[in-house]
Amino acid sequence: xxSTVHKNAARHWKSAVxxxxxxxxxxxxxxxxxxxxxxxxxxxxxxxxxxxxxxQTTSLxxxxxxxxxxxxxxxxxxxxxxxGEIPYTPQALAKKQKLFAARESADPRLxxxxxxxxxxxxxxxxxxxxxxxxxxxxxxxFGDSVRTIHTNNTLHPVETDHEFWLGDSxxxxxxxxxxVDVRDFNDQTWLSxxxxxxxxxxxxxxxxxxxxxxxxxxxxTLEDPGVYSKPWNIEVYLYxxxxxxxxxxxxxxxxxxxxxxxxxxQPPSASNVH
Amino acid sequence: MHTHTWINSARPRPVIAAVALTIAPLIAxxxxxxxxxxxxxAALTPSTAQATSRPARPAGGIGYEKTVPVIESGKWSGxxxxxxxxxxxxxxxxTIGNHNNFTDPQGGIPNDPQAARSGNRRPLGPREDRAPSxxxxxxxxxxxxxxxxxxxxxxxxxxxxxQTKPEDVEPLSRCAPAGIPMSFYWxxxxxxxxxxxxxxxxxxxxRIIHLVDPNHLPANIKLWQGDSxxxxxxxxxxVDVSNLNSKARFGRxxxxxxxxxxxxxxxxxxxxxxxxxxxxxxxxxxxxxxxxTVTIPAKRWTVDSPPNGWHYEVPLANTADGRxxxxxxxxxxxxxxxxxxxxxxxxxxASTASxxxxxxxx
Numbered sequence: 001x002x003s004t005v006h007k008n009a010a011r012h013w014k015s016a017v018x019x020x021x022x023x024x025x026x027x028x029x030x031x032x033x034x035x036x037x038x039x040x041x042x043x044x045x046x047x048x049x050x051x052x053x054x055x056q057t058t059s060l061x062x063x064x065x066x067x068x069x070x071x072x073x074x075x076x077x078x079x080x081x082x083x084g085e086i087p088y089t090p091q092a093l094a095k096k097q098k099l100f101a102a103r104e105s106a107d108p109r110l111x112x113x114x115x116x117x118x119x120x121x122x123x124x125x126x127x128x129x130x131x132x133x134x135x136x137x138x139x140x141x142f143g144d145s146v147r148t149i150h151t152n153n154t155l156h157p158v159e160t161d162h163e164f165w166l167g168d169s170x171x172x173x174x175x176x177x178x179x180v181d182v183r184d185f186n187d188q189t190w191l192s193x194x195x196x197x198x199x200x201x202x203x204x205x206x207x208x209x210x211x212x213x214x215x216x217x218x219x220x221t222l223e224d225p226g227v228y229s230k231p232w233n234i235e236v237y238l239y240x241x242x243x244x245x246x247x248x249x250x251x252x253x254x255x256x257x258x259x260x261x262x263x264x265x266q267p268p269s270a271s272n273v274h
Numbered sequence: 275m276h277t278h279t280w281i282n283s284a285r286p287r288p289v290i291a292a293v294a295l296t297i298a299p300l301i302a303x304x305x306x307x308x309x310x311x312x313x314x315x316a317a318l319t320p321s322t323a324q325a326t327s328r329p330a331r332p333a334g335g336i337g338y339e340k341t342v343p344v345i346e347s348g349k350w351s352g353x354x355x356x357x358x359x360x361x362x363x364x365x366x367x368x369t370i371g372n373h374n375n376f377t378d379p380q381g382g383i384p385n386d387p388q389a390a391r392s393g394n395r396r397p398l399g400p401r402e403d404r405a406p407s408x409x410x411x412x413x414x415x416x417x418x419x420x421x422x423x424x425x426x427x428x429x430x431x432x433x434x435x436x437q438t439k440p441e442d443v444e445p446l447s448r449c450a451p452a453g454i455p456m457s458f459y460w461x462x463x464x465x466x467x468x469x470x471x472x473x474x475x476x477x478x479x480x481r482i483i484h485l486v487d488p489n490h491l492p493a494n495i496k497l498w499q500g501d502s503x504x505x506x507x508x509x510x511x512x513v514d515v516s517n518l519n520s521k522a523r524f525g526r527x528x529x530x531x532x533x534x535x536x537x538x539x540x541x542x543x544x545x546x547x548x549x550x551x552x553x554x555x556x557x558x559x560x561x562x563x564x565x566x567t568v569t570i571p572a573k574r575w576t577v578d579s580p581p582n583g584w585h586y587e588v589p590l591a592n593t594a595d596g597r598x599x600x601x602x603x604x605x606x607x608x609x610x611x612x613x614x615x616x617x618x619x620x621x622x623x624a625s626t627a628s629x630x631x632x633x634x635x636x
Contacts, residue, residue, distance in 0.1 A: 045356060052468065114606050130466065131468070137466060139473070144478075144479055144606065146604065148602055150601075154599060154601065155592040157591075162603065164604050249495065252451055254449065255445070255451075255521075262445055263519065263521050263530065266532065267532060
């Protein structure tokens with residue numbers, strides 16, 4: 001009996017040695033891969049990084065982009081603005097403060113309106129990237145927003161007053177970084193729940209880059225001379241959803257206001273399916 | 275001009291409509307109508323019409339063809355994507371009409387009081403002069419409603435021009451997704467393909483067709499566009515749809531299903547790459563006495579197609595080198611506050627309504 005135990009113990013010990021050896025080898029391999037830099041990231045057929053997948057930030061950016069203590073409607077956070085604070089002009093700052101005060105009723109997200117760019121990216125709900133050589137399609141779970149980043153060497157439209165909700169996105173690759181120039185916005189979207197805003201002149205330059213195969217470093221520069229005294233920068237990490245069975249589910253949330261009226265009619269014997 | 279607006283704010287400035295304006299849709303339709311319809315395949319004998327004996331005379335406007343070509347399921351001989359899928363990506367739109375009338379696609383909205391008042395509507399003429407019903411089975415072209423459901427559909431159809439309750443308002447007018455099958459005859463739409471997915475970008479709402487995981491979402495998750503699991507069989511994309519909330523209607527004629535509906539869709543692509551037929555069988559014993567099949571013919575649109583502000587709201591991209599590339603702008607709907615939409619406040623309070631006021635504009 002005892003001998004049996006010992007035998008087993010010995011076997012376990014051997015196994016442990018083996019595991020350590022394997023782990024060491026794996027670790028070495030991982031280190032080598034890390035040394036090789038971006039070699040491990042998913043790549044598209046044309047060699048460019050492949051961002052296909054479902055992504056979401058864990059940052060609290062949507063509550064407030066700037067450093068803030070916890071408050072009733074927001075957990076505390078150090079913010080994601082590289083400059084610390086958004087360089088509003090004095091006039092714009094006054095407006096931001098007004099919007100902040102009205103945030104619990106005036107935030108367009110409460111109506112499920114399209115969140116805009118870059119807010120849709122760091123909003124706490126997933127989005128899925130579908131990638132082809134000529135474009136990346138971002139389907140946001142929130143609302144009914146689909147954003148196309150054109151990577152087919154096309155320019156912004158000649159007409160510049162479309163006033164898109166998500167802007168017009170033209171991207172190109174700089175090494176393994178996707179650089180996207182986004183222009184031609186409307187002034188209907190906010191940048192956060194804290195009343196941060198922009199006007200139609202907003203110009204966003206995004207930089208998307210893999211940190212590792214499951215993490216994207218997302219940076220954006222925002223400029224809007226009528227609102228900000230100088231360009232400013234944000235950075236968030238986006239994480240790949242890898243949970244078993246995870247998938248994007250439509251959330252046409254602007255329909256919630258009138259969902260109660262449909263479906264109509266229902267079979268006489270049906271229970272209420274609302 | 276869209277009465278279904280494109281921007282979800284009080285601001286009445288539709289993004290896509292701005293594009294449509296520059297395209298002058300009426301002129302475009304006239305051009306389209308002047309083109310002989312040249313289906314690559316033989317015309318199907320419509321279930322409620324005998325259009326096969328007539329030349330495919332364009333009906334003009336949105337519904338410019340009167341027949342439904344036969345496209346058989348079979349092998350795919352066209353080009354393929356690297357992952358093996360038939361390459362059918364691009365812009366598509368139906369050929370026989372919009373959602374005014376589900377079973378008589380070119381028959382206009384029934385009981386249109388404005389048309390009756392103004393007398394400006396041409397008499398419709400014999401039924402066989404128009405495209406067949408979208409219901410290809412049963413053979414009579416009518417939906418096999420149970421009596422209670424038929425009565426409700428009729429009531430909704432009549433309420434279209436006399437809306438007194440919030441539920442009288444067609445959800446699409448409120449920017450709700452067009453659902454199944456209405457998405458396929460509400461403006462043109464785009465199909466994008468990826469390994470494991472087919473993505474539909476509709477004028478109102480999107481659909482992700484999952485090609486890898488055949489398991490539907492839990493049954494209690496009900497969705498406007500449903501949950502779609504598909505696979506390719508030769509030239510045919512077969513999609514199993516469940517989880518529909520059945521809030522979307524089939525058109526301005528009040529047709530509906532219940533949330534227990536199950537749909538099997540077949541997208542049968544002609545290897546010539548110019549057409550496909552949408553053939554979907556609906557099973558919904560709560561409202562129908564038997565399954566029924568919906569058939570919707572669709573045609574591909576490209577940068578070389580004649581301009582059309584309804585079927586093909588796609589401008590040319592701005593290129594430095596003169597390449598002709600379609601540009602796809604965002605499609606974002608905002609509830610309109612007049613016309614077909616009735617307006618949020620009006621509909622919510624179920625006040626008087628005059629949806630016909632914009633019929634001519636549509």
